[in-house]
Structures are given as structure tokens and as C-alpha cells.
Amino acid sequence: MKFTDYTYSRPNYDDIKVKMADLTEKLAVAASTEAARQIVQDITAISSAVDTQMNLWSIRHSIDMRDEFYNQETVFWNEHNPLFDELWTNYYRVIVDSPYRPDLADLLPETFFMLAENRLQTFSSDAIPLFQKENELVDQYNNLMATAQLDFRGQTYNLSQMGPFNQSIDRATRKEAAETMTSFFEKHETDFDRIYDQLVKTRHEIATTLGFKDYVEYGYKMMNRFDYNRDMVKVYREEILKHVVPAVQKLRQRQAKRIQVPDLKYYDLILEYLDGNATPKGSPEELVAQAKKMYQELSPETGQFFDFMVEHDLLDLLAKEGKDTGGYCTYIADYQSPFIFANFNGTSADIDVLTHEAGHAFQVFRSRWIPSPEVIWPTYESCEIHSMSMEFITWPWMESFFKDQVNKYKFSHLASALFFLPYGVLVDHFQHEIYEHPEMTPTERKNTWRRLSELYLPDRDDSESDFLSRGGFWFRQGHIFASPFYYIDYTLAQVCALQFWKRTQVDQDPTAWEDYLRICDLGGTKTFLQIVEAARLQSPFKEGALESTITAAMSYLDSIDDTEL
Structure with a gap:
């Protein structure tokens, strides 16, 4: 079928x-x-x-x-x-x-009962009208984003289709494209503020109705964080500030020199090379054919999986009018079918999202033996280990997608993993402060974003945009609206994925694939730190784990001469 x-x-x-x-x-x-x-x-x-x-x-x-x-x-x-x-x-x-x-x-494995016990604490029939209201508000946000129509140089685009213009080697084009996108959010500022204000107040009421102090406390239960708490996350954020932010600043200085600008502005951040970022070569159909070949060569298990995805048309990859933004993987239980959704726009992100979502899909494909639907997937931070690690495990095949630009892609891909960590922690920290103070006004929320952004992203210069300078960038981060507290998960998984990068690409560890396969097979039958242990990785919360991981990545990046890219 x-x-x-x-x-x-x-x-x-x-x-x-x-x-x-x-x-x-x-x-x-x-x-x-x-x-x-x-x-x-x-x-x-x-x-x-x-x-x-x-x-x-x-x-x-x-x-x-x-x-x-x-x-x-x-x-x-x-x-x-x-x-x-x-x-x-x-x-x-x-x-x-x-x-x-x-x-x-x-x-029903033990994690099923752990999830069930959390559900009993985070659900009440009394809160059903509030859950319904939350769903309606999230759909309003999604519709606002999906129906965006941006006029740019005589053509109309959606938000996803603007991606290539943001990477233009012409600085004026980059700036105009960034301003065009920003103007959409500024034009609808009242709508975004209204939706989020109602979401925050609704979620706070959900938490207090269920007996929690605030939505942060509720959120940790809702996200099934069995192995760690908000205090551990706070220490982890401080480690990011200590070890990652300085590394990112060095990389940004290299980037400014490569693209020959005196100072990086917000519209320069996406362009990494003066002659243009690496882009995939071939039509979407050709890229899928290359991905099929790649997964057949990677292992018998991945070959079987991707053949299944292609044969059943379980990939919808092209950006088009009326389509929702972003990318995701989900699972259709009665058909035992993963499904991958993306918005290809001709940038390297097309390959990132393909391998990322394929990591999710491969895990759930391997976990179909689990009879309980609640634990076919693990908790979110564990899910992201599979996806982010798959991005790095497939590095040996990137030449088939990027041809002579493969080294540019690899450098950018690894650097972007480091760029992401402070941003991901910023999103999490922002949400902590917002839900700890649900009485904040929309202006106070933007001020909070601006203050935290200066802490985690000191290299970001929004001075040429009034809207961004006022702290409005977060409007475009859908997780903040639709999936509260689902973001620190990406950073925790990124630290784990970087360890898989080192094992597979630097150390050439022959046991790395069997460890990756093992945790895919586990599905959600183990907790996050149990999965990390099963993969023979270091916990992101372990002292020294973050420092050693960042040191390895920076050593690789420092060994590359920018003039050769």
C-alpha cells in the first residue's frame, strides 16, 4: 500500500x-x-x-x-x-x-508504568476545557505560519521558500530577504503576542489546576524527565556558557573573515562562505535516490528501512504553498509506518532534515516489535540522539550529495552543531523565565529574550532591525508555541551525537554502529540516561563530558584551513 x-x-x-x-x-x-x-x-x-x-x-x-x-x-x-x-x-x-x-x-515495560504515573499527575478531567483551548491556540499559530505569503522581488514565497535568499552571497540580497521575513512577524506582532499570551496563561492555569507550583514544574513531568531536574539543567546551562559560548565566538570571528565583512550582522549569520554555502546537487527525486543508495550501503538494516519508506511513499519533502513549516517524523501505528515531512528549499538543510528525520524514522522502524504504543518512542531527548547522530553517521556519503563542496558542508555542519547549543539553551532558559512569571506582558517577554540573547549569543548583532532589537526573534521558533520545554532535549542529544561523530568519523570506532543500532532497538523501554549508557556515551550532565566533546569538535575545525574551503 x-x-x-x-x-x-x-x-x-x-x-x-x-x-x-x-x-x-x-x-x-x-x-x-x-x-x-x-x-x-x-x-x-x-x-x-x-x-x-x-x-x-x-x-x-x-x-x-x-x-x-x-x-x-x-x-x-x-x-x-x-x-x-x-x-x-x-x-x-x-x-x-x-x-x-x-x-x-x-x-508493558517499566517505562510504560513510569509514563502512566506521570500522566496521572499531569492530566485531570477538570482541565479538559483548558487542554482544548491550548490545542486551538497552537493551531492558530501553525495556520499563521503556514499561510504566510511574502512578496520578494516580484514573487511570492512562504517562509520555508525564503531560505536560499537568506544565504545569498550578495549582502544586499541577504539583508532584504531577512527584512522581508522579519516584516512578516512585525506585521503580525499583535497576533503572535495575543496567541502566546493566552497560551502562557492557559498553561499556567493547567498547572495550578493540577496542583503544581507553576508550568515549569508541570512541564518536567509532562516531558517525562525521569533522570534529571531543573537544577541539573541550570548547571548544564552554565556549562554551555563556560565552554561553548567562547568557542562559538571564535568560530563567528572566522566566519566574518571568510565572508569579508567587518562585523557580522544578523542577516550575515547564515552565509558561511564568500562563494556561497554548500548546496545539494540534484533534483529532489535524485536526492532521494542518493539517500536510498546511501542507506543500502550503510547497513542491511538501514537499507531495508529506507526501501520501505520509498516503496510506500512515506516521504513528503518539497516546500509548497499551503504546507506547514518545518520538518518532522511521526509513526502511523496500524500500518507500522514511519512518515517523514520536510520542506526542501535547495539549501544544505534539505540533507540535514532528511538524515535527521530518517534517524527518527529508523529508530521507530526498528522498535516496531514493542507492543505498547506508549513506549515505541523513547522520551524526547533520547529520540533526538537517534536523529542528530544519524546526521553524522552518514558523513561518508555526503560527497554524493554535495560533490566538490563536501568539505564545506562538513565544516559547516559540525560548526552549526556548536552554534546551536547556546541557542538551544537560550530557548529553554527563556521558557523557564516565562512560565515562572506568567504575569509578564508581551513587552516584558521580548525584553527577557533580548536579555538572555545577549548572554548566550553575544556575537549576534540585531542593531539594524528595530523588531529584532526589541526581542522578537523567538516568534519564529515554533517549539516555543506548540511544544513547551521541548528544546533543551535537542542540546542534550547534540552533546551525545557529537560523541557519535567523534567515534565514527575521527576514531573510526568499529563498535559505534552496533551501539547506535542497539539504542534504536530499545525504543522507549529505557530512560534517557539508561539509553546513553547502552550507547556507551558520556552523560551530558557528567562533569567534563561537555568540555571534552567541545574540545574534540574544535580541534577538528581548527585543523582546517579556511582558505581551502
């Missing part, structure tokens, strides 16, 4: 509610392990069926946000997702106290 043949049918909530109530009641009084096992399997089948339909709606809605049918389905899902969550929560309440819990370990 092709993806277009996967059937979407809106679930009948009333019927499912009756079935779930009956099964949950029977589970509570089950007289044997066998009876409990059958009920758990029946509930799992219902959960997978609902999740399948939700993902089919979500994918098709994001592919074309002008499609009226899926726009109407969005209304249904915004309203009913919290109602379905209520049904699963009732099930969790029974299963965590079941006397048969130890006998169900093959169906």
Missing part, C-alpha cells in the same frame, strides 16, 4: 468511550493474569487505532493547511484529543495498581 491508500476515518468517540469504560472496569476486577493480558491487548488495539487516525489527520492537514476537509477534522481533534486522553488516563489509573503488573512486563 502507498500512503495515499492509508484510510482516514474519524474515530467514533462515543463508541470508544463505552468500550474503554467496559474494558477498564473488567481490568480492575480481572481474576487472572490471562484475563488481564487479553484486556491490555484489547485496549492497546483501540489506542493504536485512534493514534493512527490522529496521525493521518495531522500529516494530511500539515501537507495542505488549506484543505477544508482536514481543517474541519482539526476542529474535531482539538476538541477530542483531551477527551481521548481522559479515557487512557482512566486505564492508567487501573493498570498501575494492578496485581498483575509484574506478570505483564513483556507487554
Whole structure:
């Protein structure tokens, strides 16, 4: 079957509610392990069926946000997702106290129960109207971003399609493109401020309704951070300031010299070479064919996986009108199919997003043996190890995508990993302060971003843009609106991925691939630090781990003569 043949049918909530109530009641009084096992399997089948339909709606809605049918389905899902969550929560309440819990370990690993216990603390029927409101506000943000139409030099583009102009070797073009994008956010400043203000207040009310001090405390439970807390994250942020920010400043100085500007402005940051950044060579179809060849050569496991993705049309990669921004991977449970969504725009980011999302997809493809849908995926920071590491593991094949620009690509790719760390920590720190002070006004939020940006990104010069100088850049960071606190995860995973980079590309460690494959197979049956241990990596929280990782990356970058790029 092709993806277009996967059937979407809106679930009948009333019927499912009756079935779930009956099964949950029977589970509570089950007289044997066998009876409990059958009920758990029946509930799992219902959960997978609902999740399948939700993902089919979500994918098709994001592919074309002008499609009226899926726009109407969005209304249904915004309203009913919290109602379905209520049904699963009732099930969790029974299963965590079941006397048969130890006998169900093959169906429900320990992490399932850890997730279930967190769900019981982060969900309440009393908060359903608030969850519904949150969903509606996130959809407003997504629609605002997806329907953006930017007039640039006589043509109309969406936000994703502006990418190549931001990398132009002509400084005037870069500046004009950056100003065009910024003007969109400034024009809609009132809308973005209103949506986020309501989101912050709604989320704070969710947290207090459920008995939490603030949404930060709630967020750590919601994100299932079993191995670390906000104090550990605070220390980690300080380590980024100490070890990474100075390294990034050195790299930015090299960049300014390479592109021959006296001072880097915000519109210069994306251009890394005076003759242009590395770009992939070939049409999207040719790039997918190269990716297929690459994964067949990488290993039998990745070959089987990517063949499956191509044969079933499980990749939607081109930027086009009406399409949502960004990139993601999701999983369609009843078809056992990962799905990759991207917005190719002719820049090196096309290959980054392809290998990144393929890392996610490969992990969930390898984890299809796990019977519990809740733990096919690990927690978010673990998920990002698979994706970010895959970007580096595939380095030996980058020449097939970038030809004679491959060295430029590799230098930029590794440098961008370091550039990202302070920014990723900035996004996390910003959210901590916002949700610790939900009473902030929109102006105070922008002031907070500006203050923290000066701390983590001291090399960023927004002086030629009033809007950016006022602290408005974060409007374009969708995670801040749609996935609160999902960002430090990327940085923690990046530190792990850089270790895989060193093992595979510098040390030529023959055991690195088997370690990577092992953690893909684990899925969500282990916690973050257990997965790090299984991969034989150092924890990002371990003293010295960050310093040694950054030192290795900088040593590689320092060994390269910029004039040869």
C-alpha cells in the first residue's frame, strides 16, 4: 500500500468511550493474569487505532493547511484529543495498581508504568476545557505560519521558500530577504503576542489546576524527565556558557573573515562562505535516490528501512504553498509506518532534515516489535540522539550529495552543531523565565529574550532591525508555541551525537554502529540516561563530558584551513 491508500476515518468517540469504560472496569476486577493480558491487548488495539487516525489527520492537514476537509477534522481533534486522553488516563489509573503488573512486563515495560504515573499527575478531567483551548491556540499559530505569503522581488514565497535568499552571497540580497521575513512577524506582532499570551496563561492555569507550583514544574513531568531536574539543567546551562559560548565566538570571528565583512550582522549569520554555502546537487527525486543508495550501503538494516519508506511513499519533502513549516517524523501505528515531512528549499538543510528525520524514522522502524504504543518512542531527548547522530553517521556519503563542496558542508555542519547549543539553551532558559512569571506582558517577554540573547549569543548583532532589537526573534521558533520545554532535549542529544561523530568519523570506532543500532532497538523501554549508557556515551550532565566533546569538535575545525574551503 502507498500512503495515499492509508484510510482516514474519524474515530467514533462515543463508541470508544463505552468500550474503554467496559474494558477498564473488567481490568480492575480481572481474576487472572490471562484475563488481564487479553484486556491490555484489547485496549492497546483501540489506542493504536485512534493514534493512527490522529496521525493521518495531522500529516494530511500539515501537507495542505488549506484543505477544508482536514481543517474541519482539526476542529474535531482539538476538541477530542483531551477527551481521548481522559479515557487512557482512566486505564492508567487501573493498570498501575494492578496485581498483575509484574506478570505483564513483556507487554508493558517499566517505562510504560513510569509514563502512566506521570500522566496521572499531569492530566485531570477538570482541565479538559483548558487542554482544548491550548490545542486551538497552537493551531492558530501553525495556520499563521503556514499561510504566510511574502512578496520578494516580484514573487511570492512562504517562509520555508525564503531560505536560499537568506544565504545569498550578495549582502544586499541577504539583508532584504531577512527584512522581508522579519516584516512578516512585525506585521503580525499583535497576533503572535495575543496567541502566546493566552497560551502562557492557559498553561499556567493547567498547572495550578493540577496542583503544581507553576508550568515549569508541570512541564518536567509532562516531558517525562525521569533522570534529571531543573537544577541539573541550570548547571548544564552554565556549562554551555563556560565552554561553548567562547568557542562559538571564535568560530563567528572566522566566519566574518571568510565572508569579508567587518562585523557580522544578523542577516550575515547564515552565509558561511564568500562563494556561497554548500548546496545539494540534484533534483529532489535524485536526492532521494542518493539517500536510498546511501542507506543500502550503510547497513542491511538501514537499507531495508529506507526501501520501505520509498516503496510506500512515506516521504513528503518539497516546500509548497499551503504546507506547514518545518520538518518532522511521526509513526502511523496500524500500518507500522514511519512518515517523514520536510520542506526542501535547495539549501544544505534539505540533507540535514532528511538524515535527521530518517534517524527518527529508523529508530521507530526498528522498535516496531514493542507492543505498547506508549513506549515505541523513547522520551524526547533520547529520540533526538537517534536523529542528530544519524546526521553524522552518514558523513561518508555526503560527497554524493554535495560533490566538490563536501568539505564545506562538513565544516559547516559540525560548526552549526556548536552554534546551536547556546541557542538551544537560550530557548529553554527563556521558557523557564516565562512560565515562572506568567504575569509578564508581551513587552516584558521580548525584553527577557533580548536579555538572555545577549548572554548566550553575544556575537549576534540585531542593531539594524528595530523588531529584532526589541526581542522578537523567538516568534519564529515554533517549539516555543506548540511544544513547551521541548528544546533543551535537542542540546542534550547534540552533546551525545557529537560523541557519535567523534567515534565514527575521527576514531573510526568499529563498535559505534552496533551501539547506535542497539539504542534504536530499545525504543522507549529505557530512560534517557539508561539509553546513553547502552550507547556507551558520556552523560551530558557528567562533569567534563561537555568540555571534552567541545574540545574534540574544535580541534577538528581548527585543523582546517579556511582558505581551502
